[in-house]
Amino acid sequence: MNDGRRIYLDHAATSPLKSEVLDVMMPYLTENFGNPSAEFYKEGRDAKIAVETAREHVAQAIGASVKEIYFTASGTESDNWAICGFARLNKHKGNHIITCSIEHHAVLHPCQQLEKEGFSVTYLKPDKFGRVSPNDIAAAINEQTILISIMFANNEIGTIQPIAEIGAIARARNIAFHTDAVQAIDTIPIDVDKLGVDTLSLSAHKFGGPKGVGALYIRSGTNAGSIMFGGAQERGRRAGTENVAGIVGLGAAIEIAAENAATKADKLKILRDKLIDRVLAEIPEVILNGHPTERLAGNTNFCFRYIEGEGLLLMLDMKGIAASSGSACTSGSLDPSHVLLGIGLEHEIAHGSLRLSLGEETTPQDIDYTVEVLKETVERLRLMSPLYNKGEI
Amino acid sequence: MYSEKVMEHFASPRNMGEIADANAIGQVGNVKCGDIMKIYMKINDDTKVIEDVKFKTFGCGAAIATSSMATELVMGKTIDEALALTNFAVADALDGLPPAKMHCSNLAQEAIQSAIADYYKRKGIDPVGIVGCSGDCHECHGNSHE
Numbered sequence: 001m002n003d004g005r006r007i008y009l010d011h012a013a014t015s016p017l018k019s020e021v022l023d024v025m026m027p028y029l030t031e032n033f034g035n036p037s038a039e040f041y042k043e044g045r046d047a048k049i050a051v052e053t054a055r056e057h058v059a060q061a062i063g064a065s066v067k068e069i070y071f072t073a074s075g076t077e078s079d080n081w082a083i084c085g086f087a088r089l090n091k092h093k094g095n096h097i098i099t100c101s102i103e104h105h106a107v108l109h110p111c112q113q114l115e116k117e118g119f120s121v122t123y124l125k126p127d128k129f130g131r132v133s134p135n136d137i138a139a140a141i142n143e144q145t146i147l148i149s150i151m152f153a154n155n156e157i158g159t160i161q162p163i164a165e166i167g168a169i170a171r172a173r174n175i176a177f178h179t180d181a182v183q184a185i186d187t188i189p190i191d192v193d194k195l196g197v198d199t200l201s202l203s204a205h206k207f208g209g210p211k212g213v214g215a216l217y218i219r220s221g222t223n224a225g226s227i228m229f230g231g232a233q234e235r236g237r238r239a240g241t242e243n244v245a246g247i248v249g250l251g252a253a254i255e256i257a258a259e260n261a262a263t264k265a266d267k268l269k270i271l272r273d274k275l276i277d278r279v280l281a282e283i284p285e286v287i288l289n290g291h292p293t294e295r296l297a298g299n300t301n302f303c304f305r306y307i308e309g310e311g312l313l314l315m316l317d318m319k320g321i322a323a324s325s326g327s328a329c330t331s332g333s334l335d336p337s338h339v340l341l342g343i344g345l346e347h348e349i350a351h352g353s354l355r356l357s358l359g360e361e362t363t364p365q366d367i368d369y370t371v372e373v374l375k376e377t378v379e380r381l382r383l384m385s386p387l388y389n390k391g392e393i
Numbered sequence: 394m395y396s397e398k399v400m401e402h403f404a405s406p407r408n409m410g411e412i413a414d415a416n417a418i419g420q421v422g423n424v425k426c427g428d429i430m431k432i433y434m435k436i437n438d439d440t441k442v443i444e445d446v447k448f449k450t451f452g453c454g455a456a457i458a459t460s461s462m463a464t465e466l467v468m469g470k471t472i473d474e475a476l477a478l479t480n481f482a483v484a485d486a487l488d489g490l491p492p493a494k495m496h497c498s499n500l501a502q503e504a505i506q507s508a509i510a511d512y513y514k515r516k517g518i519d520p521v522g523i524v525g526c527s528g529d530c531h532e533c534h535g536n537s538h539e
Binding site: 306307308311314315318327336347348383384385386387 | 403
């Protein structure tokens with residue numbers, strides 16, 4: 001039926017490295033090995049030029065200037081910098097931060113760390129679709145508020161936040177605004193000025209670049225301090241020898257991603273909607289998580305009643321499909337995903353969640369095959385479940 | 394990562410289903426924790442041999458595999474032999490479980506105890522002295538993923 005082919009539907013976890021990105025990275029993993037800080041000889045200068053060219057690509061992709069782009073080791077590091085670095089440096093202005101309960105842990109855990117350091121954090125509750133209300137943000141602001149951090153789009157349920165509206169509120173109140181845009185870059189054209197963001201996190205491997213490299217946009221005039229101390233790399237703001245090949249890869253990948261974002265989104269939306277429509281129509285007792293329209297072009301997230309997500313993932317894997325779940329068994333904790341609980345789902349429903357995130361190489365045939373496998377697999381697991389049809393004799 | 398044996402039992406579970414005329418039914422776990430195991434038994438009143446056993450499980454791959462293995466291990470055994478089954482024996486028979494999944498083997502052991510407790514209760518006998526528990530094990534016992 002599927003000829004042993006793998007169908008990768010976990011692009012929100014990571015995306016395949018584009019071959020043209022690898023091609024431009026390769027010289028920096030081989031002959032061009034210089035340290036960009038060693039500017040007195042050619043090898044170092046070549047590496048420096050490569051890093052600065054990548055910086056131009058990132059700046060262009062998001063409507064920033066090159067001086068506003070800083071390379072990091074991950075989206076997580078960028079989030080930590082934008083939150084902890086900024087908050088600690090600006091503590092004299094106030095100690096209050098506003099974020100949302102369904103942010104990525106790379107935002108929530110730095111916020112929790114800051115609470116231990118004397119900051120106060122408001123974790124706003126989103127609506128049942130995962131949208132944060134700009135009114136709630138405005139209402140949460142007090143004279144101590146120095147930072148608002150709201151993700152561009154949710155990694156689990158794909159809900160896109162009203163970033164420009166929040167940006168306008170932050171600007172009017174003179175409060176710094178950070179957004180984790182890790183999931184958004186490849187399908188949503190981004191302009192930092194139109195959005196009114198002051199810091200923005202991104203990660204290369206989510207849009208066809210390599211793992212282990214990210215970037216933080218820091219608006220001119222915003223001082224986010226530092227969280228890495230040592231050498232004078234990244235204009236003295238982020239110490240540590242640059243991951244030159246990774247940075248080159250990020251630059252190449254974001255150039256391609258930004259150029260193709262709109263067309264990719266159009267293509268993925270058709271496949272996404274086909275998948276959503278078929279699953280909702282052909283499988284009983286299933287819930288679509290996230291927003292019906294304001295969602296990432298490649299994101300789908302369902303809860304299937306009476307079954308548990310891990311079993312579903314294992315069976316899909318046996319049929320050649322790679323997917324993700326927010327069940328407790330897969331989250332490595334006692335509770336199912338904080339995002340699913342955060343939009344008000346009961347534990348027992350959240351345990352049966354499945355995220356299928358589509359990508360460039362996903363085909364309509366992949367969607368058809370996935371729906372057929374899902375129908376069969378969900379039914380199979382339900383027949384094993386004592387919750388299904390109550391199972392009473 | 395699961396052993397090949399866990400994956401084999403997960404992919405082709407033994408004794409999955411219900412027994413229409415079961416004389417012992419036990420259920421442990423709860424939906425909030427994400428694990429429920431229900432065991433049906435047909436116990437011979439004279440020989441006390443478990444002549445048939447089936448399960449239904451809501452849970453992860455390890456929960457389904459331990460249910461399958463536990464039913465296999467007690468099939469054809471006496472009540473006393475079944476009560477001597479430990480969670481470690483179930484896990485060992487599956488070539489081990491990841492540390493975070495050991496609670497699934499506890500659940501299998503307790504589901505069997507719970508079914509046998511139900512057998513005695515139906516006979517009007519207090520099971521606590523024999524089984525060691527009343528069979529009402531509904532808390533998230535040992536459900537630690539750490």
